[in-house]
Amino acid sequence: MTGKQTTNEPQHKRDLTRRKVVVLGGAAMAAVGAGSVLAMTASADEAGASSTSTSTASNNAETCYKLTSETTEGPYYIDADKLRRDVTEDQEGIPLTLRLKVIDSDTCKPLANAAVDIWHCNALGVYSGYEAMGSGGGGGGGGTPPSGSPTGSPTGAPSGSPTGAPPGGGGGGGHEEPTDDERYLRGTWRTDKKGEVVFRTVFPGWYQGRCVHIHTKVHVNGTWTDAGYEGGTTCHTGQLFFDEASVLATAEVEPYSTNTTTRTTLDEDTIYPGNGTEGGLLKLKYKKGAIANGVVATLTMGVDPEATQDGTSGG
Structure with missing residues (x-):
């Protein structure tokens, strides 16, 4: 909060004022959800993260x-x-409305005019720009598998650097050069004065070695031009995750039901930090028994606008 508190102000009034600030966000969300026919899916991790954040804000301004x-x-x-x-x-899949809010984690003020990137695979686990790599870049796609057993012994020493994405790409590993000009399920948009940005996309699928996720970046201090967003720094690189119940529901819907790749669950994933909304776990709303009609996903991301987090060293 801004402004000074006088020394004569009773302690209980100061606590009440602070409590109003903390509760206000929850009341606004409740108003949005009133009368909705959508069902909220939430994990114990989410509840724990919300409780912790409220307690922290109350005890330490x-x-x-x-x-x-x-x-x-x-x-x-x-x-x-x-x-x-x-x-x-032209990608097929369950409609997904992704609502993100970006705030300064220190002041709680919204970050307006920040550039937010999202990118993710399609329902069958394929990334645009990398279709030749198959599902998630695990080396899939076409061709006849080798048969028989290898004969002879390898000779000589290996040279050069290994190429290709690691199995379960999209999580770690160095950057891969695009293999095609496709750019579906990728985009950038600016946050409004409330720090909010909304994307329309489809529910992501899955591929070898990774749970269902969306990648995101937040850029600040750059310049918006007719050509795009220029300059500035990347203050956040993260991934957004989906709870297991929602993913199981999508697996019953085409074209997800045709994805034969063995799926990695949220708990099995090596990238998800396991800390609920703080770790990027989205809050989802959809009609029970009819997830095919669409999903609304929301998350508030607390970032440090003074930091540089390009994600190349693991965050």
């Missing part, structure tokens, strides 16, 4: 909001400056 966890950028980021809110193009 210096700490406003927990930093959202940093993760690796993954091999498939393309700085295409494709400015758009609807990134779906």
Whole structure:
């Protein structure tokens, strides 16, 4: 909060004022959800994270909001400056409305005019720009598998550097050069004066070695031009995650039901930090028994606008 408190102000009044600030956000969310026919899915981790954040804000005004966890950028980021809110193009899948709010984790003030990137695979686990790598870049896609047993002994010493994405790409590993000009399920848009940005996309699928997720970056201090967003720094690189119940529900819907890749669960994933909303776990709303009609996903991301977090070193 801004402004000074006088020494004559009773302690209980100061606590009440602070409590109003903390509770206000929850009341606004409740108003939005009133009368909705959508069902909220939430984990114990989410509830714990919310409780912790409220307690912290009440006991220590210096700490406003927990930093959202940093993760690796993954091999498939393309700085295409494709400015758009609807990134779906011709991709089939369950409609997903992604509502993100970006705030300064220290002051709780919204970050306006920040550039937010999102990118993710399609329902079958394929990334645009990297279709030749198959599902998640694990080396899939076409060809006849080798048969028989190898004969002879290898000779000579290996030379050069290994190439290709690691199995379960999209989590770790160095950047891969694009293999094609496709750019579906990728886009950048600016936050409004409330720090909010909304994307239209489809519910992501899965591929070898990774749970269902969306990649994101937040850029600040740059300049918006007709050509895109220029300059500035990347203050957050993270991933957004989906609870297991929602993913199981999507697996019954085409084209997700045709994805035969063995799925990695949220608990099995090596990138998800396991700390609920603080770690990027989205809050989801959809109609029970009818997830195919669409999902609304929301998350508030606390970032440090003074930091540089490009995700190349694991966050």
